[in-house]
Amino acid sequence: MFKKIKDKVIFYGFPVLVIFSVYFFINTFSYLSIYPFCSLKIQGNILLKNEDSIREAIYIIKKDYPKSYSDLCEFVDAIKEQKCTIRDYHLFPKTKDYLSEDGCYVKGSKTIYISPEKSASKEIIQKRAKQIMKLTAFSKNFWTKEK
């Protein structure tokens, strides 16, 4: 009797364990939601290690702005924490005017870039949520209106 139960636990438990392990592994490097389905690659700044605040921002969007969340899942496939080059730096010697601190969207892609942040405070998470929603709207606008 005990052996039967043990066999059943192993038979059903092992695949469940594998599925959950894969799910948590994927969520370490990206964002994955089963329902409603949403898969996003998240690439934080290597030095700042602040990827969790990006995930927190996505949870806020999912909870409070469902329309923006569905756009995010449809029109964005990667969120990267990186400064944006908006002009050729050779034309701006001795200044940082060629960089954007506000994040950006690159047309023709589904990648959005948000500015690197050291802190993971509530204000920063809210700021990131707003930035992600703004850049998602740029991507949606490009893939729906400009095509």
Added chain:
Amino acid sequence: MTITLKKILLFVFFLILFFWLFGRYFLYIDVEYGCFVKIKPSILEFSSQNIKKGILVLKYADIDNYKELCNRVDTVNPNLSCGGFGGGCYRKTNFGSSEISRQIDVSTPRNGFLGLTAAIIAHEVCHLKQAQENRAFSEKECYELDDKVLQKVVEY
């Protein structure tokens, strides 16, 4: 020796896998615009996907520079070159050849900013164009061109 159906299927499977991987990592093909560009294997960073995405940025957001790329370039070399890490380079002739090279070097990192990758590609195509049109090598012209690409493709 008998060749079983299992062996044939296995051979076909690996053949398809080989061509799929080769096409994914070492070729950029766009039938619509007659675009066929080889991407060399990269030793330092496996950055062919960054280059392909950069090319797609040009396709969807700056079609004129995309057409220039398709008409003029036959090979993209992602290995470290005279442009340094994250830069680009164009050499008018390859070693041991007098023909004008149709290869551009784009040494962008695997996770590099796509806007900059697109701008670097356009910059090197600009130098290739100067060489093909027998004009003097001018950085100013190509800096101005890649600056326009950045302004066109990056929204903030």
